């Protein structure tokens with residue numbers, strides 16, 4: 001006997017039209033910040049290699065880092081790293097059972113990690129400019 005399935009089921013797969021809970025936003029940001037951090041490792045190693053190659057290399061790296069665009073990229077990297085670490089610590093605390101895994105704690109800890117990352121991002125901006 002076939003299953004009885006409602007023909008008009010609610011289907012909404014357009015993520016832009018779904019009101020995402022803060023924990024979902026925190027999760028998406030954690031993935032994006034992880035990918036940015038991964039790309040950043042290459043950029044920072046390239047810069048480190050240049051600065052250690054010779055005296056001229058060091059001056060060249062210093063020169064690159066005085067530009068607004070380079071500072072903006074570095075600020076983005078530091079912001080992504082700050083958020084990734086905050087979100088990562090939240091994950092670790094949940095995994096070890098220090099934070100209860102329920103909706104209220106999940107939402108509150110997501111808000112706290114985003115807020116701390118915003119503060120660290122502002123501090124990174126102050127440090128760079």
Ligand code: HEM
Nearest residue numbers: 030031034035037038039041084085086087088089091092
């Ligand atoms: C070079 C440094 C790092 C890079 C490139 C990096 C990159 C990534 C990437 C790409 C993911 C996968 C995200 C996903 O699939 O949703 C991830 C996950 C994760 N990262 Fe990092 N990460 C770095 C440092 C850190 C640090 C310092 C922490 C600790 C605070 C951390 C904690 C985590 C945790 C807990 C997860 C798993 C999250 C989950 O279960 O959804 N990561 N990382």
